[in-house]
Amino acid sequence: MNMRKSRRFFCAILIILFSLSLLSAAEEAPWYIGKRIASFSNTGLQNVDESTILDIQYAYLDEPFTDELFNELQGELYALDYFSYFLAEAQRTGEGNNELEIVMDFYELPYINQVAIEGNTGIKTKNIEEVLLSGEGTFLQEQNIERSKEEIRKLYEEKGYADTEISSSYEIDETTNTVSLVFTIIENKQKRIGEITFEGNTTLASDQLEKQLFSKTISYFNSGYYNPSTIETDKQNLITFYQSNGFVDAAISEVRTEDISREDDEYTRLRVIYQIEEGEQWKFGGIEVEGNTVFSDEQFQDLISMKEGAVLDISRVQKEIEAVTDLYWNNGYIFNLISSDMVRDEENKVITFILTVQENQQAIVEDIRIEGLTKTKPYVFERELTFSRGDIFSKEALIRSAQNIYNTLIVTDVQFDIINGSEEGTVVPVYTVVEGNQMDIQFGATFGGNVDGFPVSGFLQWSDKNLGGTGRDLAITTNLSPDTQNFSISFTDGWFKDYRWSNGLSFNFERSKKQSVLQRGIGSEYYTGHDVAILEDNAYPLGYDSYLSYLAADKALPANSDLMSYLYYRISLGYNTGYTFMFRPGSLTVGGGLSIGLNYADYNHSVYDPYERLIKLYGDSWKFSNRLSLSFAWDGRDRIENTSKGYY
Numbered sequence: 015m016n017m018r019k020s021r022r023f024f025c026a027i028l029i030i031l032f033s034l035s036l037l038s039a040a041e042e043a044p045w046y047i048g049k050r051i052a053s054f055s056n057t058g059l060q061n062v063d064e065s066t067i068l069d070i071q072y073a074y075l076d077e078p079f080t081d082e083l084f085n086e087l088q089g090e091l092y093a094l095d096y097f098s099y100f101l102a103e104a105q106r107t108g109e110g111n112n113e114l115e116i117v118m119d120f121y122e123l124p125y126i127n128q129v130a131i132e133g134n135t136g137i138k139t140k141n142i143e144e145v146l147l148s149g150e151g152t153f154l155q156e157q158n159i160e161r162s163k164e165e166i167r168k169l170y171e172e173k174g175y176a177d178t179e180i181s182s183s184y185e186i187d188e189t190t191n192t193v194s195l196v197f198t199i200i201e202n203k204q205k206r207i208g209e210i211t212f213e214g215n216t217t218l219a220s221d222q223l224e225k226q227l228f229s230k231t232i233s234y235f236n237s238g239y240y241n242p243s244t245i246e247t248d249k250q251n252l253i254t255f256y257q258s259n260g261f262v263d264a265a266i267s268e269v270r271t272e273d274i275s276r277e278d279d280e281y282t283r284l285r286v287i288y289q290i291e292e293g294e295q296w297k298f299g300g301i302e303v304e305g306n307t308v309f310s311d312e313q314f315q316d317l318i319s320m321k322e323g324a325v326l327d328i329s330r331v332q333k334e335i336e337a338v339t340d341l342y343w344n345n346g347y348i349f350n351l352i353s354s355d356m357v358r359d360e361e362n363k364v365i366t367f368i369l370t371v372q373e374n375q376q377a378i379v380e381d382i383r384i385e386g387l388t389k390t391k392p393y394v395f396e397r398e399l400t401f402s403r404g405d406i407f408s409k410e411a412l413i414r415s416a417q418n419i420y421n422t423l424i425v426t427d428v429q430f431d432i433i434n435g436s437e438e439g440t441v442v443p444v445y446t447v448v449e450g451n452q453m454d455i456q457f458g459a460t461f462g463g464n465v466d467g468f469p470v471s472g473f474l475q476w477s478d479k480n481l482g483g484t485g486r487d488l489a490i491t492t493n494l495s496p497d498t499q500n501f502s503i504s505f506t507d508g509w510f511k512d513y514r515w516s517n518g519l520s521f522n523f524e525r526s527k528k529q530s531v532l533q534r535g536i537g538s539e540y541y542t543g544h545d546v547a548i549l550e551d552n553a554y555p556l557g558y559d560s561y562l563s564y565l566a567a568d569k570a571l572p573a574n575s576d577l578m579s580y581l582y583y584r585i586s587l588g589y590n591t592g593y594t595f596m597f598r599p600g601s602l603t604v605g606g607g608l609s610i611g612l613n614y615a616d617y618n619h620s621v622y623d624p625y626e627r628l629i630k631l632y633g634d635s636w637k638f639s640n641r642l643s644l645s646f647a648w649d650g651r652d653r654i655e656n657t658s659k660g661y662y
Contacts, residue, residue, distance in 0.1 A: 046104040048078045052113040055105075060191050061125035061153075062096050067118075079104075079114055096153050098123055123153040124186050124193040133199040136175060142166055142197070154184070154193050166197065174239030174281065177202040205240035206232045208274050208283035214267075214290040218259065226251045229286065240284055245269055252288065257328040262365065263293035296326045299359065299366035301334060306371050308347065314338050326365055338369060346376035346406035348432070348441070377407040379443065380435035384419075386447040394485040395419050395447065397512060400596075407432075407441055419445060421654045424480050426450035452480040460495075471495035485509070498526040506590075514594040516605075524584045530571060531578050532556070532625035540627035555625045578622040580629065586611030592645070600650035600660065609641040 054071045056064055070090050077083060084102070091097065100120045107115040129150045131139045143149060145165040147158040163180045170178040179200040184193045210231055212220045227248040232238025249266045256264030268289040275283040300322045303314050317337045320330060335354060342350050351372040356365050381403060384395050398418035401411040416428045427448040432441050456475040477489035487506040493499065506518035532555035534540060541553040552561035557572025571577065592605030615632035617624070624630050631637050651660035 044104075045106075046079050046114050048080070049112070049114040050108075051075055051077050051079055051116060052108050053115045055115060055117045056120065057118070058100070058120040058122070060122055062094075062120070062122055066094070067091070067120075095155065096122060122191055123155065124191050126150055126152050126154055126184075126195050127192040128194045130194070130196045131199065132196060133201065136173060136201050136204060137169060142169065145169055146197075148195060154186075154195070159195070163197070166199070168243070170199075170201065171241045171243055172239065174204045174206055174237070174241065175201050176205050176240055176242055204281040205284055206238040206281050207240050207286055208232060208238070209285040210288075211285060212288050212290055215292060217261070217292055217295065218256065223252060223255070223288070223290075226255045232283070240271075240286070245286070249288075252290070254329065256290075256292065258330070259327070260295040260297065260325040261292050262296055262326060262328055263291075265291045265293075267291050294363055296358075296363050296365045298322060298324050298326045298331065299357075299364040301331070301338060301367045301369065303338065303369045303371060305373065308345075308373055309341060313341065317341060323364075331367060335367065335369065340409060342371075343409035344411075346378070346408065347373065348377045348407060348409075349374035349439070375439045377441045378435075378439060379403055379405050379407050380437065380440035381442045383442060383444045384447065385444060386449070388449050389452065389483045390424055390447075390449060390480055390485070391483045394422065394424070394480075394483070395445070397509060398422065407443075412443055415443075416445060417652055419447060422485060423654065424449060424452055424485065449480075453478045469496075496527075497529075498524070500524045500526075514596070516590075516592045516594070518588075518590045520586075520588040520590075520609075522584070522586045522588070522611075524582070526582050527579065528582050529577075529579045530574075531580065531629070532571070533576060533578050534623045534625045535559075538625075540630055541625050542627050553625070556623075578617060578624065580615045580617035580622070580624070580633070582632075583614045583616070584611055590643075600648060603645075603647045603649070605643075605645045605647070607641075607643040607645075611639050611641075612636045613639055 051074055053075070054068070056067055059067070071087070074083065074087055091100065098121045100118055102119075103117045105115045105117055107113050126148060127150065129143065129146065129148070131142050134142060145168075146162045147165065148154065148162045152158070159182050163182060166180050167178060179202070181198045182196065183198070184195040186193050207229055208231060210224055210227065210229065212223050215223060228244050228251070229241070229248050230236040230238055249269065252266055253264055266288055268287075270287050270289070272285040272287065273282060274285045275281075298320050301314070301318055303311065306314070318334050320327075320334055339352055342348070342352075351374075353370045355368045355370070357368055358365050379401060382396070382399060382401075384392055387395075398421075399411075399415045400418070401408060401415065405411075412430060412432070416430050419425060420428045425447045429446045431444045431446075433444060434440070435442050454475070454477045457473065459470055459472040461469055471494065473491075473493045475489070475491045477487070479487045481488045485508065487508075488504070490503045492501045500523070502520065502522040504518060504520040506516065508514070508516045510517060532541075535554045535556045535558055538555075538561075539551075539553045541555075549561055549565070554561040554564045555572060555576070557576035558564040558567070586609050588607060588609040590605065590607035592603050595602045595604075613632045614636045615624075615629050617633055619633065624633065647662070649660075649662050651657045651662055
């Protein structure tokens, strides 16, 4: 009896024993049904940490006992894959013996405490251990040993060891219930590809065919490992390439190898020969639809881009047929029965594709379900849907809605399905989402700086892009360093009621020390941000006699004694808004923003005279500086993250 069968046998024994131990003599419901589970007692544990079991059992404490509850507990314990079986017994406990203690006796699977790899020279032991499912620290299961051997075999095949033999053995220490597991490997000689040739190809050139292969000949840039799995993939690639060039009946009748090893080779050098049966080349005769009454022949033909008489490309034809059937699916006719057939004109070597349609009623969306929610409120995803209850079903709207949900960046995955509604002709689209990490905290510290300042800088960033499950974004950032201290907080909501009208507020405070700042030259004007036409009249900094001398020095900083420093303060409040227009090819966002700030420069007026007039104004008193922005953005990506097509 293998381990899987024995486990099933013991599970059956468990159910019988548990039932026998809990049944009372009375015909009424057993005494333990409905009793509060006060405690668990565990015995038989050898290599399993009891805390692991207690963590699972903890959720069932204080619950009233039911058969369903125990089955759920049993399922969680067996899911650990630690046990052959376990026995359970109900015992009275608590005040008046009116509560339940469940005593569980566990029979563990053997624990693998040692794994040895023998016979490997071509692949490091460490690399083999990484693919083991029956590794050190796991529990012995025959299926995992077999899967481990398969993983080792794949590892060897990838390195050209196509004839590797792998076996396993183990010894169980009955006292400790531990196992020493040994994988024995007979590598045999490594194989590499020296040549690739093709036989039977009369139309397509060998160099074209070789480009379709993953297998490569050994060269300075390629190892040329011979891998049987890759050969199978190459066969399919060759057939696909032939079918894209009109040879719909092409086949690879044989792939054989010949030993062409040289005397100095440390491996077996192979010639790989693909025997090809090309067949006849066919042309495209069009796609015809029969049985259609809802849409005209002209509507279908407008969707077909391939020209009749062109060399037949099967993969492209499949896309054309999909476009034709999508016309039905995007208009709710999902209950149609559509069959396809190829009609061959042997004389002219033309294939025409006939689609026979049995039209049925349109599907109506009865309900829309969004499953998998953990934090997010349902309306956050519901407003991303491009259809609603009562609408005619559309495949395009189904897919676009899934993309919109994914682009909220709240989820890491979205899967969708369609199930039948409660009434004939209705469907229920079901979206299953996987919510990702929506809160982010980053912090750090840097040691360094000048001799006068405190040599530690730190930052802290916290953000929640799904505040309270509403899809709103709140972020707080602070940076503290000897020269700069900054604090900012921002809040953004991408929607206003049911409109894609985003609004955001931000507050920022900055205090920074500005050093090596130019001062105004004696007799010079303040620099206003631009130069006048007459160079002699331009403002120049202290340390120079004129603007021309400043220009001749390539505007280099003067001596430190001619420079100044000051403390800069800024408090700003910002508001940004934008509206997103949704179109079939993508979305257009028009946005704008306004920031109102107060600025102040703190320095000794009796000692310093700044070169820039703006610093002088900030030094006199707090001054406003306002910023206005306008933006346009086109987003044609299917997904904002993990984009597969489109552009921004």
